[in-house]
Amino acid sequence: MGQAAACSKMEPMPTLHIALSVYDSIRAHGEETYPHECCGALLGRSTPEGWRVTDAVRAANTRTDSAHNRYNIAPGELVRIQRDAAREGLDIAGFYHSHPDHPAQWSQTDFAEAHWIGCAYVITEVAQGRAAKTNSFLLTGTTEEDKQFELQAIEIDPS
Numbered sequence: 001m002g003q004a005a006a007c008s009k010m011e012p013m014p015t016l017h018i019a020l021s022v023y024d025s026i027r028a029h030g031e032e033t034y035p036h037e038c039c040g041a042l043l044g045r046s047t048p049e050g051w052r053v054t055d056a057v058r059a060a061n062t063r064t065d066s067a068h069n070r071y072n073i074a075p076g077e078l079v080r081i082q083r084d085a086a087r088e089g090l091d092i093a094g095f096y097h098s099h100p101d102h103p104a105q106w107s108q109t110d111f112a113e114a115h116w117i118g119c120a121y122v123i124t125e126v127a128q129g130r131a132a133k134t135n136s137f138l139l140t141g142t143t144e145e146d147k148q149f150e151l152q153a154i155e156i157d158p159s
């Protein structure tokens, strides 16, 4: 009985669909900036099956103070990315960054700085310069107070 209740609360998260070329390019970005973090935005369309990501935009990491464990996209750059995306009929589907020599798990800082509810936060572990595991966390909830990261499946679309 208790199990049924638990099951209904554990509905699988919508899958993140991502074009192979985009998946490869965000992982390559992490290798290029190693041992520093890379970051960028994911562009795509919202579908009933979840986000379908068709493009990624690389962003300059503004955190020059500790670029190995922090990332940030400048607000002005974000506005520009969003405007350019809208022109192509795309939305910001999420954000990505790398974790040099750290697991592809979100940190407290990642969580504190995630404000786009409904968006996907993709993290790639870069181990000794090589892209390793890539995970996606969907930011769920309704407000800053009840937001949560939920691990979601990634499905790679051939492109």
Ligand SMILES: [Zn+2]
Pocket: 097, 098, 099, 106, 107, 110, 123
């Ligand atoms: Zn992080």
